[in-house]
Structure formats: structure tokens, C-alpha cells
Amino acid sequence: MSYDVLAQGEREETMHLPTNPKAVLIDLAGVLHTGDDALPGAVAALEKLRASGLALRFLTNTTRTPGSVLHTKLCGMGFTLAAAEIQTAALAARTLVRERGLRPHWMVHPNIAEEMGASDPDPDVVVLGDMGEHFTYAGLNHAFRLLMQRVPLIAMARNRYFMEADGMSMDMGAFVAGLEYSTGVTAEITGKPAPAFFAAALAELGVAPDATVLIGDDLTDDVGGAQDAGIAGILVRTGKFRPGDDENPDIRPALVVDDFAVAVDALLG
Amino acid sequence: MSYDVLAQGEREETMHLPTNPKAVLIDLAGVLHTGDDALPGAVAALEKLRASGLALRFLTNTTRTPGSVLHTKLCGMGFTLAAAEIQTAALAARTLVRERGLRPHWMVHPNIAEEMGASDPDPDVVVLGDMGEHFTYAGLNHAFRLLMQRVPLIAMARNRYFMEADGMSMDMGAFVAGLEYSTGVTAEITGKPAPAFFAAALAELGVAPDATVLIGDDLTDDVGGAQDAGIAGILVRTGKFRPGDDENPDIRPALVVDDFAVAVDALLG
Numbered sequence: 001m002s003y004d005v006l007a008q009g010e011r012e013e014t015m016h017l018p019t020n021p022k023a024v025l026i027d028l029a030g031v032l033h034t035g036d037d038a039l040p041g042a043v044a045a046l047e048k049l050r051a052s053g054l055a056l057r058f059l060t061n062t063t064r065t066p067g068s069v070l071h072t073k074l075c076g077m078g079f080t081l082a083a084a085e086i087q088t089a090a091l092a093a094r095t096l097v098r099e100r101g102l103r104p105h106w107m108v109h110p111n112i113a114e115e116m117g118a119s120d121p122d123p124d125v126v127v128l129g130d131m132g133e134h135f136t137y138a139g140l141n142h143a144f145r146l147l148m149q150r151v152p153l154i155a156m157a158r159n160r161y162f163m164e165a166d167g168m169s170m171d172m173g174a175f176v177a178g179l180e181y182s183t184g185v186t187a188e189i190t191g192k193p194a195p196a197f198f199a200a201a202l203a204e205l206g207v208a209p210d211a212t213v214l215i216g217d218d219l220t221d222d223v224g225g226a227q228d229a230g231i232a233g234i235l236v237r238t239g240k241f242r243p244g245d246d247e248n249p250d251i252r253p254a255l256v257v258d259d260f261a262v263a264v265d266a267l268l269g
Numbered sequence: 270m271s272y273d274v275l276a277q278g279e280r281e282e283t284m285h286l287p288t289n290p291k292a293v294l295i296d297l298a299g300v301l302h303t304g305d306d307a308l309p310g311a312v313a314a315l316e317k318l319r320a321s322g323l324a325l326r327f328l329t330n331t332t333r334t335p336g337s338v339l340h341t342k343l344c345g346m347g348f349t350l351a352a353a354e355i356q357t358a359a360l361a362a363r364t365l366v367r368e369r370g371l372r373p374h375w376m377v378h379p380n381i382a383e384e385m386g387a388s389d390p391d392p393d394v395v396v397l398g399d400m401g402e403h404f405t406y407a408g409l410n411h412a413f414r415l416l417m418q419r420v421p422l423i424a425m426a427r428n429r430y431f432m433e434a435d436g437m438s439m440d441m442g443a444f445v446a447g448l449e450y451s452t453g454v455t456a457e458i459t460g461k462p463a464p465a466f467f468a469a470a471l472a473e474l475g476v477a478p479d480a481t482v483l484i485g486d487d488l489t490d491d492v493g494g495a496q497d498a499g500i501a502g503i504l505v506r507t508g509k510f511r512p513g514d515d516e517n518p519d520i521r522p523a524l525v526v527d528d529f530a531v532a533v534d535a536l537l538g
Contacts, residue, residue, distance in 0.1 A: 135406045137439075144430070144439035160451040161413070170406075170413035170451050177450035178443030182429040 015232045015254045021267060022211040023055040025201055025231065027192075028070070028086075029062055030217035030239015031260050035165030038077040039238055041261035046079055049264045056085060057201045059214075061157035061191040061221065063090040063129035063172070064109045087201055089156040089191025090116065093127050096154065096190055105151075107143055109134055128155045128179070128187070130172035140175065147183040155187040159221050163239045192218075193225020202231075213254075215263045217241050224251040234263045284501045284523045290536060291480040292324040294470055294500065296461075297339070297355075298331055299486035299508015300529050304434030307346040308507055310530035315348055318533045325354060326470045328483075330426035330460040330490065332359045332398035332441070333378045356470055358425040358460025359385065362396050365423065365459055374420075376412055378403055397424045397448070397456070399441035409444065416452040424456040428490050432508045461487075462494020471500075482523075484532045486510050493520040503532045 026032065032042045049056065058081060062070065067090075071083040090112050097104050103120035106113065108129035116127075126143045147153055159171040176187050191197050202209060209230030216222025217239030226233040232254035235246060246256040257263045295301065301311045318325065327350060331339065336359075340352040359381050366373045372389035375382065377398035385396075395412045416422055427442040445456050460466050471481060478499030485491025486508030495502040501523035504515060515525040526532045 131406075133406045137400075137402045137404045140443070141439045144443075145436060148430075148437055160453075161417075167414060168417055170410045170448075174409070174413070174447030174451040178447035179439075181446035182439050182443040184429075 014252045015227050017213060017232050017234075017254050017267070018211050020211065021054060021213050023057070023202070023205045023207040023213075024049060024267065025198070025212060025214040025226065026056065026058050026260075027214070027216035027218065027222050028058055028060045028074070030163050030241075031215055031236055032074065032079060033077055034163055034239060036073065036077070037165070038079065039259060041259060043078040045261035045264040046081070048268065050080060052268050054267075055205045055207060056081070057205060058086045059192060059197065059201060060086065061089045061159055062162075063088065063156045063191075064111055064132050066112050066115045067091060069111070087197070087204075089197065090129055092190040092194075092197055092200065093129070093154060093156050097125065097127060104154075105143070105146060107131060107139060124151060126151055126153050128153065128172065128176060130157070131175075135175060140179065143179060144182055147179060147185050153179060153183075153185050153187040155189055157191040157221070158187065158189055159192075159218060161240055163217070168240060192216075192221045193228065195225070195229045198226060198229040198231060202229075213267060215260060219245045219248055219251050219253070223253045227251070227253075234266070236260055236263055283521045284496050286482060286501050286503075286523050286536070287480050289480065290323060290482050292326070292471070292474045292476040292482075293318060293536065294467070294481060294483040294495065295325065295327050295529075296483070296485035296487065296491050297327055297329045297343070299432050299510075300484055300505055301343065301348060302346055303432055303508060305342065305346070306434070307348065308528060310528060312347040314530035314533040315350070317537065319349060321537050323536075324474045324476060325350075326474060327355045328461060328466065328470060329355065330358045330428055331431075332357065332425045332460075333380055333401050335381050335384045336360060338380070356466070356473075358466065359398055361459040361463075361466055361469065362398070362423055362425050366394065366396060373423075374412070374415060376400060376408060393420060395420055395422050397422065397441070397445060399426070400444075404444060409448065412448060413451055416448060416454050422448060422452075422454050422456040424458055426460040426490070427456065427458055428461075428487060430509055432486070437509060461485075461490045462497065464494075464498045467495060467498040467500060482536060484529060488514040488517055488520050488522070492522045496520070496522075503535070505529055505532055 067086045067088045102125045103123050104127045105123035106116045106119045109131050155176045158173040158176045160173045161168050162171050212231045214226035214233045223233030223235050234255045235253040238259045336355045336357045371394045372392050373396045374392035375385045375388045378400050424445045427445045428440040429442045430437050431440050481500045483495035483502045492502030492504050503524045504522035507528045
């Protein structure tokens with residue numbers, strides 16, 4: 001199938017998996033693990049995928065934890081992966097801020113504050129990450145006032161929710177939507193579903209979208225984002241998956257399977 | 270002019286002030302006062318309006334303060350008004366919850382918690398007010414989880430921002446929008462711009478919409494809401510008014526004036 005004939009915003013009825021895939025983009029939370037626990041069969045499935053020789057990248061919108069800690073955590077669960085294979089929305093934001101020479105006001109979780117660097121006392125951009133329990137009215141109101149003075153907003157993600165060990169939790173998208181509503185600005189997103197985030201992974205791997213597959217548990221930000229970038233998406237029924245996600249009229253995954261292990265088997269055919 | 274011929278959502282190009290008004294609905298913050306200070310000329314203008322014999326109601330979406338405290342505060346600034354003349358979005362929410370026999374989970378500022386009453390341990394509705402500094406991720410996530418279990422959301426207001434003594438501040442509408450975004454639910458609003466909130470004031474005063482005028486500083490929630498209910502709105506250039514509010518193509522106030530005193534003079538002709 002051909003992707004380049006699609007106008008922006010247009011989607012084919014259903015995308016198809018490439019017959020000869022060269023790379024796989026893998027979401028982390030809800031696909032390989034929930035909280036501190038590997039999902040059943042995920043460790044062995046990743047081994048199998050590696051043995052196949054396909055190029056791999058791990059794409060995460062989690063911005064409460066630095067990539068290095070995430071890497072250590074995943075290794076501790078038994079997964080085999082290199083820190084450099086993990087592409088985070090937080091590092092994408094840092095790269096974007098540096099490339100544009102911006103003076104950021106960082107609103108991020110204390111865990112990644114050092115990785116992002118110091119905030120500028122005279123900021124020309126607000127950069128929002130998932131602060132979790134550290135979101136405060138005072139902090140949000142400070143951002144609100146900057147945005148009302150026409151300082152633009154970059155957000156690492158706009159995910160609606162994610163699966164934690166004790167249940168579904170509200171994700172940072174709620175705060176992005178709230179600031180957008182009150183100020184009238186529209187945030188620029190650095191993580192999924194931003195096309196640039198997927199493009200960066202493809203460029204590093206040197207593969208074309210139509211030779212790549214994404215595996216994720218988020219219909220909108222994983223599968224929808226990937227398919228908008230011309231990458232076929234496999235939706236897994238783990239993590240934040242909810243009944244009905246596989247019947248959405250607007251986003252039709254190339255494949256919907258029970259979990260990561262089944263996705264890998266389907267890919268390796 | 271005739272209002273009842275308008276279909277819902279439709280607005281006339283510009284509404285006109287009634288030639289023989291019988292009642293005035295007055296917003297508080299940003300119209301009569303900012304923070305703890307009366308706005309210049311507002312105290313004398315209210316005296317003048319009272320002397321004219323027009324029926325008055327004070328309509329506020331402020332839900333960080335009980336009506337009784339608001340009343341004491343306004344009296345302290347020199348305004349003459351009775352506590353019973355103040356209609357608050359918080360009391361409208363309490364009335365609605367009682368009338369429907371609901372079991373509320375109250376998310377409100379500690380200042381009004383006693384006035385609202387105890388939360389039910391097995392809630393069938395989340396009722397959100399402006400918690401100000403008391404908004405926390407944990408509290409919002411608790412509400413998020415209830416909404417995801419199909420518990421509906423009532424919000425006292427969805428205002429975008431309000432004027433404080435030290436500048437414009439983010440209002441509770443940001444949190445309403447955030448919860449709506451993450452859960453996919455739509456909140457029912459009890460304060461302005463809900464038609465029922467204006468209707469309750471008119472019913473108590475026994476006046477028709479086309480004999481009533483609203484004076485407010487919020488283009489959307491005061492003027493837009495009032496005009497949707499068939500009440501001509503006067504927008505004042507104090508409080509949260511921002512340049513451009515008087516040129517909005519969608520909401521055209523019957524009149525735009527510098528402040529409350531000028532509005533009163535215009536009304537009394």
C-alpha cells in the first residue's frame with residue numbers, strides 16, 4: 001500500500017501490516033509492564049523479537065521518570081534493552097528547546113528536573129511535563145499568567161489517562177487541556193502523537209514508515225499518531241485498553257491483539 | 270423586541286436594552302470590586318440604582334467563599350445589599366443535589382465545605398467547585414476514577430479566568446475542561462452561563478427576561494449566558510475585561526461601558 005498519496009488528516013479504512021517489516025516501535029507502560037511488574041509473556045516476547053533481527057525503538061510519553069531510571073527499571077524486570085533505544089517525550093522537548101534556542105520555564109516532575117536543566121528567569125516558552133502529585137494551583141497559575149502574556153506552550157504529551165498498578169489514572173493531558181481552555185492557546189506536543197516524534201525514531205533507524213510497525217495500548221496517541229505518520233499500528237488489549245477502543249470509527253488499528261506476545265507472533269508470522 | 274422567536278443557540282446581531290427595565294442582575298467580582306477593594310464609583314452607583322426602585326439580584330460564580338462571608342465583605346466595602354439578594358453557583362449546586370436526591374462527592378474549597386454538607390461514601394455524582402490552592406492531583410484523580418465509572422459531573426462554573434488584586438488568575442474552568450478531556454464526560458454547570466441559573470433569579474424576582482438587564486465583566490459566562498436566556502447584557506471594561514472582548518463576533522453585548530457607574534447611568538437614562 002502507498003501512504004504518500006494520503007492527504008493530511010485522511011486515513012485509509014484500515015491500515016495493513018507491512019509484509020516485510022524492518023523495524024518495530026514499542027510503547028512501554030501498558031505494553032511491556034504495568035507499574036513495576038512485567039506483563040505476562042512480555043520478557044520472552046521481546047527476546048523473540050530481538051532474535052528476529054528487526055530494529056527496535058521504545059517510545060514513551062512517561063515523563064515522571066528519567067530515561068536512565070526507566071532503563072534500569074525495565075532491566076530489573078528482565079527486559080533486554082539499551083538505554084539509547086528508549087526515546088522519551090521529555091528528551092524530545094529538551095532537544096526542541098535547545099535547537100530553537102528557547103529560554104524555558106520548565107514545569108516538570110522533580111525526578112526529571114535535573115535532566116531538563118534550569119528554568120530561565122525570563123522565559124519565552126512554558127514546557128509542561130507530567131508533574132503527577134507535584135501539580136499545584138500556584139504552579140499552574142504561574143504558567144497561566146505567562147501564557148496570557150503570549151508566551152507559547154510546549155507540552156511533552158496530551159495523554160488522557162494511563163494504567164497504574166492500582167487502576168487507571170488521570171494523565172497530564174488534563175492539565176494541557178485545562179491551560180488551553182483557560183488561555184485560548186494551543187500546545188505544541190513533543191511526544192506521541194506528534195508526527196516529529198515518530199519521524200525522529202524512523203530517521204535514527206533509517207527505515208521507512210511503511211516498513212515499520214508500532215505496538216501500543218493507547219488508541220489515540222500510539223496507534224492514531226503512528227498511523228497518521230504512515231506507520232501501521234497494533235493495539236494491545238493490556239494497559240489502558242478499554243472495551244470499545246477496538247471499535248472506534250475514527251481510528252482503526254492494523255491489528256488488535258490480546259497482548260505484546262501475540263503481537264510479536266503476528267509480526268513474525 | 271421579541272426573544273421567544275429565537276431558536277436555541279441562535280443570537281440576534283445585537284440585543285437592545287429594554288426601554289422600561291424592571292430588574293438588574295449584577296455580577297460581583299470585577300464589577301463591584303476586585304479582591305477586597307470596591308471599584309471606583311461602584312458604591313455610589315449601587316445606591317443610585319437602589320434609589321431607582323429596580324429589583325436587584327447579585328449573581329456570582331465565586332465558589333471559594335460562602336455567600337454569608339461574601340455579604341459581610343461587600344458590606345465592609347460600603348455596599349448596601351442583603352445576604353438573600355446574593356445568588357451563588359455553590360448554593361445552586363446544593364439545591365440541585367438535594368432536589369434530585371443525589372449522593373454527592375463534594376470537591377470544594379474548605380471555606381464552603383460546611384455549607385455544602387458531607388460527602389457520601391458511595392457517591393453517585395461528583396460536584397466540583399473552585400478549590401483554588403486546594404486542588405491536588407490526588408483529589409482530581411479520585412474524581413477522574415469516579416467519572417470513569419460513569420458517575421456524572423456537576424461543576425459550579427466553567428469560567429476561564431478572573432481578576433485578582435495581583436492580576437488575572439486561572440479559574441476552575443481549567444479543571445472542568447481537564448476532567449472532561451481525560452474522561453470524555455461533559456459537566457453540567459449550575460452557575461452562569463447555565464440558563465437555569467438566570468431563570469432562578471428571574472423567577473424569584475417575578476420579572477420577564479426582556480425586562481431584565483445583566484451587568485458583568487465576563488463576555489462568555491455573564492453576557493453570553495444572559496443573552497442566551499433572553500436577558501440583555503452590559504459588558505463593563507473592568508475586572509477580567511480584555512481588549513477585544515468588545516469585538517467578539519459571536520457575543521455582542523447590548524452595551525459596552527467603562528465601568529459599573531456608567532452602566533447604571535445608561536440604564537437610568
